[in-house]
Amino acid sequence: MRKGLLSRSECHRAAKMLQSYLDGELDPTNAAIMASHLEFCRRCGLALSTYRSIKTVIAAVSPSPVDAAAIDRLRAFADQLEASGGEDPA
Numbered sequence: 001m002r003k004g005l006l007s008r009s010e011c012h013r014a015a016k017m018l019q020s021y022l023d024g025e026l027d028p029t030n031a032a033i034m035a036s037h038l039e040f041c042r043r044c045g046l047a048l049s050t051y052r053s054i055k056t057v058i059a060a061v062s063p064s065p066v067d068a069a070a071i072d073r074l075r076a077f078a079d080q081l082e083a084s085g086g087e088d089p090a
Contacts, residue, residue, distance in 0.1 A: 010037065014044045015082055019075065022051050047082040054078065 014037050020026050021034045038045050054074050 011041060011044055014038075014041070015047060015079065018044065018048050018051055022048060022055065043082060047078060050078045050081055051075075 014034060017026060017030060017034055021031060024031075026034060038048060058071075058074075
C-alpha cells in the first residue's frame with residue numbers, strides 16, 4: 001500500500017498544495033507526498049502543467065510583480081479546468 005496521497009479522493013487536498021509544490025514551498029515530506037501522487041494521478045498532473053504554463057507565461061511577459069487579483073483569476077481558471085477534467089469550463 002502506498003503512503004501519502006492514496007486515492008483520487010485525495011485530489012482535492014493535492015489541488016490545494018499544487019501551487020506551493022510548483023513554487024518549491026512545501027516541506028520535504030509534503031513535497032514527496034505530492035510527487036508520489038503526481039506519478040499516478042493524471043488529473044493533478046494536468047493541473048500542475050496548467051499552473052506551470054501560467055507561471056512561465058507570466059514570467060516571460062511581466063518583469064515586474066503581477067497584480068495579485070490577476071493571479072487569483074488565473075488560479076480560479078486553473079481550478080475550473082481541474083474540476084472539469086481538463087475540459088474548457090466555458
